[in-house]
Amino acid sequence: MELFDLSDKVAIVTGGNGGIGLAYAKGLVKAGAQVAIWGRNKRKNNQAVEALTALGGDAIAFAADLTRRDEALDAFQATVDHYQKVDICFANAGGVGRSGRLHQLTSEEWQAVLDLNLNSVVHTYQPVLQHLLDRGAPGKLIVTSSIAALVGAGFASGYAATKAAVLGLTRALAVEYGRKGIQVNAILPGYIETELTSNATDVFREAMLRRSCSGKYGTLEQMEGIAVFLASASSDFMTGQSIVLDGGNTIYPL
Numbered sequence: 001m002e003l004f005d006l007s008d009k010v011a012i013v014t015g016g017n018g019g020i021g022l023a024y025a026k027g028l029v030k031a032g033a034q035v036a037i038w039g040r041n042k043r044k045n046n047q048a049v050e051a052l053t054a055l056g057g058d059a060i061a062f063a064a065d066l067t068r069r070d071e072a073l074d075a076f077q078a079t080v081d082h083y084q085k086v087d088i089c090f091a092n093a094g095g096v097g098r099s100g101r102l103h104q105l106t107s108e109e110w111q112a113v114l115d116l117n118l119n120s121v122v123h124t125y126q127p128v129l130q131h132l133l134d135r136g137a138p139g140k141l142i143v144t145s146s147i148a149a150l151v152g153a154g155f156a157s158g159y160a161a162t163k164a165a166v167l168g169l170t171r172a173l174a175v176e177y178g179r180k181g182i183q184v185n186a187i188l189p190g191y192i193e194t195e196l197t198s199n200a201t202d203v204f205r206e207a208m209l210r211r212s213c214s215g216k217y218g219t220l221e222q223m224e225g226i227a228v229f230l231a232s233a234s235s236d237f238m239t240g241q242s243i244v245l246d247g248g249n250t251i252y253p254l
Ligand SMILES: NC(=O)c1ccc[n+]([C@@H]2O[C@H](COP(=O)([O-])OP(=O)(O)OC[C@H]3O[C@@H](n4cnc5c(N)ncnc54)[C@H](OP(=O)(O)O)[C@@H]3O)[C@@H](O)[C@H]2O)c1
Pocket: 014, 015, 016, 017, 018, 019, 020, 021, 038, 039, 040, 041, 042, 044, 064, 065, 066, 067, 092, 093, 094, 095, 096, 116, 144, 145, 146, 147, 188, 189, 190, 191, 192, 193, 194, 195, 196, 197
C-alpha cells in the first residue's frame, strides 16, 4: 500500500469550488480519490470540476447551500447516487460573517455565522456518519477551522466562536466514532489569500505577514498535502486533533 494512496476512495469537499477547498480537492485527486464538490455557485462549481479534470481527476459538483439541512441531504444523496459511496468528508465551506463589535450585531447576523460555520458542518457530517455506520466502513472527517479559534478575531467574534466550536465538535466526534474506525480531525490555516481574505484590511494583512516566521503568507499549494495526509491511512492513529498550518503565526513572540 502506498502511504498516501487514495485510489478507490470517494471524498466530499464542501466549499471545494475555490480557495482552500479547491486546494484540498486538487491534492485528493492527485492521490487518486474521486471528489464531489459541494458549493452554492454553479459557475464556480463547473470551473472547479474543469480544473480537477485537467489534473486527470474524477470530480463532480453539486450545488447546495449548506446552511440548509435539506440541501446538504440532497447533495449527499446525489453524491452517493453518482459514486455509490463516501469515505472521506472535508467540511470546509465557511466565511467570516458581518464584521463589527458584538453589541452591534443583530440576532439574524449572529445566527447567520453560526449557520455558516457550525451548523453547516453538522448538516454535512450527519448523513456521512449515518452512511459510514450503515456500511460498517471506516472513514475520515476533517473540518476547516482557523487560527482565529486560538488567537481570536476582533470584529469577527462569530467567526472566532464558530471556528473554536468545531474543534470541540471534532474532539467529541473522535470519541463517539473512534471504535467504528472513523477519525475526525481539524485543520487550522493561517492567512492564505483567497476570496475570503480579499476584504481584509491592510493593517490586518501586514500584521499577518509580520507574525509569520517565514515572512510569507501561506499558499494554496501548501494546503494540498495536509488534506491527503488526513484523508489517507497514514493518519489512522490520529484523531480528535487540531493541526495548525500558519507559518508560525500563533507562536510568534511579538
Ligand atoms: N483564507 C484564509 O486565510 C483562511 C484561514 C483560516 C481558515 N479559513 C477557512 O477556510 C475555509 C475556506 O475558505 P477560503 O479562504 O478558501 O475562502 P473562499 O474562497 O471564500 O471559500 C469559501 C467556500 O465556501 C463556500 N460556501 C460559502 N458559503 C456556503 C454555503 N452557505 N453553502 C455552501 N458552500 C458555501 C464557497 O462557495 P459558494 O460561494 O459557491 O457557495 C466557497 O467554495 C473557510 O471555512 C474559512 O473560514 C480560511
